[in-house]
Amino acid sequence: MLNHLNQIAGDNDLVKLLGDFNKTFVGYVYGMRFDEVLVLTNDAWKHGVDGIPHNSFLIAAGFNPEKFHNADNIDKEVLLLRVLEPASLPQDGDFVRTRIEHHQRRTADEKLPGDINDGMDPITHAELQTGGLRCRILGTFYMQDGKLRLGSDIENFMTLSRLRAYKPMGNALKTIVNHVNPEVKQKAEDDSRKAGFNSIPSPINIGTVRYTSTARMHRAKTEDLVDVQIQPSDFLARRTAVLGMTRTGKSNTVKTTVSAVALAALTDGIKIGQLIFDINGEYANATSQDDGSSIADVFSNTVCYRAIDTPDRQHFRDLRINFYEQPNIALGLLEQLSRETRGNAQDITTFLTSSLDEPDPREHSPHNRWQVRRAVFYCVLHAAHYPSPKNFKVEFPVSQQVVNLVQVQLPADFPSTISRGNNQQFYQLTLDQATVWFTAARQVNRASPLPSSSGRGWVDSSLEAYLNILVNESSGGTYIRGYRQLQEYVDYHSNSRQGDVVQEILGLLYDGQIVILDLSAGPVSIRETLSKRVAVAVFNRQFDVLNSGAQPINIVIYVEEAHNLIGRDAKLTDTWPRIAKEGAKAKIAFVYATQEPSSVHPNILANTENWFVTHLNNDDELRSLGKFYDFGDFLRSLKSAQDVGFARIKTLSAPFVIPTQINRFTPSEIKEEIIKINSQNGKI
Structure with a gap:
């Protein structure tokens, strides 16, 4: 009977979060508030879990995982924590004094590290390993109606805490970073069906968990990598910020997002128009960073425009108008x-x-x-x-x-x-x-x-x-x-263009195609004027359809160097701020990329649901970012870590920021996925 109860306990989703608890144990909670806990740990326990990196996740539980069925109801929960920094212990002064005295007594032949105790007696060595960690409380996992849920706070704290801390790894960590509460998932499914999907689109792997720039231990082996998934439906009729310095992976993130939306639409056979304002020509043209391919090369339903005469008329259409025709x-x-x-x-x-x-x-x-x-x-x-x-x-x-x-x-x-x-x-x-x-x-x-x-x-x-x-x-x-x-x-003016380019683009978007406006060539004034004309037309068409009582299709707009369009001094009645602020009502999703979050209109930042942030080198920009969600925990690492694709992600479905290494845009894999989807849909 007891073995049967233990088996039931082991199958409980809360217990599973602890993983192999005998190996993932890292310490005891010795201090607690409603927003933070203090964890007592030591070097031996850290060694057993390959270290506890800055900003890594910990979990804390007050029940015995082997006897979960005997636990009090108040203990049947798991706290989700994020490691912020070391915490001082009352005896730290004595520990420092002991270490200094030990080093002062060393002989000449002890300059290099010695045995495991490094010349100390075992008891002293064990005591000196002890240290404290200050951790942010991200929420509470608990069971309700047989389903795992995550609350974004805690209901109570115990002064005499019985909580033990564990480091989640493998499947436990995957469950944590990809958890979506049942009601959120149901809302996403309802929204997806309204958008034409058969059900909620399958989540895509955007990358893998990465805590620090130095990733020698927690990402040492392929099996150590834990996938981070995002919901394609999070981006429909939402605002998404892609923030970071040049060459830190912004365009790669946007390409991955474009691919995710396109694959989701292809899977369910629905139409989602995607419009990319390509300031630097990174999406319309192949680059060495993407295995020699571009979005236009990967997706056959892509149409590219330029505002100059180009010999490649088959690949690029003219964005300009024919003054004689119109x-x-x-x-x-x-x-x-x-x-x-x-x-x-x-x-x-x-x-x-x-x-x-x-x-x-x-x-x-x-x-x-x-x-x-x-x-x-x-x-x-x-x-x-x-x-x-x-x-x-x-x-x-x-x-x-x-x-x-x-x-x-x-x-x-x-x-x-x-x-x-x-x-x-x-x-x-x-x-x-x-x-x-x-x-x-x-x-x-x-x-x-x-x-x-x-x-x-x-x-x-x-x-x-x-x-x-x-x-x-x-x-x-x-x-x-x-x-x-x-x-x-x-x-x-273009004397070769035939027909209204704006109406042509609207037709392509309503046909579910990807439209790329390559604005890397031609005078800046022409690019700005013509791109604004297209944006106004999309905005007006969507609201015209909505106001007529019909349902507009989903359209996703991507904009680089967005601070030039939706700057903090921009009037909210101007075209681009209106798209960013009001477009969601008419199913316009707005994805904006910039190096300067502080220059973006604060009203738009405040209403942004999805965030992808890489490296920022300016304290003013970091302070601006620290006002949102729990990005304040990452400001130091965002300033120091310049690794390409190392991002901190907050999406609509996720209640907290997840440090992630974004997957590289790989055209070959996407093409294989397209073939697979077409085959399943009977198109091959």
Whole structure:
């Protein structure tokens, strides 16, 4: 009967946390508060567990694991601890004095270490091994309804503590770092089903437990490595910070996250759009750090964009817009770009602040005037040396009366062919021909206003400003910069692009693809302007779908150098802060990477659910980080340890920070996983 009870005790999840308790024992709790405990240990016990590293986990229990069934109910719990630093003992002064006196009595041949007692008597040597440890209480493991749970505090502390301390290893440590409470797991499953998953996505191994930069003992063998798992659902409609200095593994972490989300979506056959603002070209292009592969090489459903002409048109699409194809968007972009440099001259202000949005074709007069303004706009672009699409023609309606009046100012060989349709006649001219015609029309109109069927004059105030810009002359005959003011923005234009790039990107995201905006090439101003335009469109589309009563799909946005976009002085009504602050409502997940957490808007930091932090070398940045969760315990190691991929992780599902060596982004393994998933889904 007793053996049967012991067997039941050994199967209890609380007892399992102690592992092989005869080998994992490291000391006694001799002091306790609601947030900390003091542990009495010695060198022999540390030796038995290969040391107790800084920031390592310990657990403490007040029951006898061999007689768990006899334990009082109040003792049936396990405290989770983190080692912070050594703690002083009352007798430390005597210990130091004894050690000094022993060293002073050494002879010349005792300079090198001696036997196991190093010249002391066994009793003295054993006493001098004793030391204290100060540990943070991270929570309490206990059983409820037959399931293991973790509370984030303790209910009581005993002045005369019966707690023994153990170092969790192997499966016990794996259980601790990957524990998710039942209600959290149920919430994640409910959210996952709403997002289209069949159930909660399988967790992925993000890395292995690593306590210190010096990892000679606790990571000596492969079997010593304990996997740290994260839930892909933690990143959907959440904010994630990836913080650390350059070359400490930020981009590797982001790539691993992108892969995790993509694999989870592939497994369940759902659509999750991922949009990467690639400042340094690390995701669109292969690098030596990733076995010569990139995200684009690994996932076939990846589309890359650049804001420059590139010979690799098959791999990179053009992020810019075609000003001739989308004149309304082009004019708005020019207005935005020139606000600080154009001054307040009347013609350029009227020109840039006008609208080229198409009126209802049934409203003939406004629609005709729009077509004429659009035609002049094309001529302005041409004059400013914006390359036009091949064989581009300018078409605009014109009455025979206006044709006859302008004809006298045109060269004798000017083409007189006019198209007819819809009870109207149209000029269809090359850009050079149209420029000549509108220049002549302006001259005629200055002498005597050209008539129109409406009686208001064919050249209204808006068209007059357009014509003045075209010829670099004001209505009074003085020189103005005109179209020359637009020449500096020619790099924003692509004469090869077809269709609205923003709508194209939105379509790809809603099709569940990965879109990478390679912003490493091209002028900074172009990158910022075009990327913001895409971000605004994503934000508006998601909220439009949400406000219509439908469910938007999940979209994950990744941003490098995020302090430039969501800085602490940014207005929360600006585009990027709104995405970071409000996007979760419309299923926009925001993953931001930066070296400067103190420069990120505090409101956004305060609402960030997931954290990946590597090395930070600045005390100001560390103090900023120390305000969140239990990162304060890691500030010293974050400053000193510069190992690539050595991160401290806090995710939505995990109630405490876990020191982790992030797995290296390995394209070959991911490709194998993709093949495996496709095979299981019958796609191969």
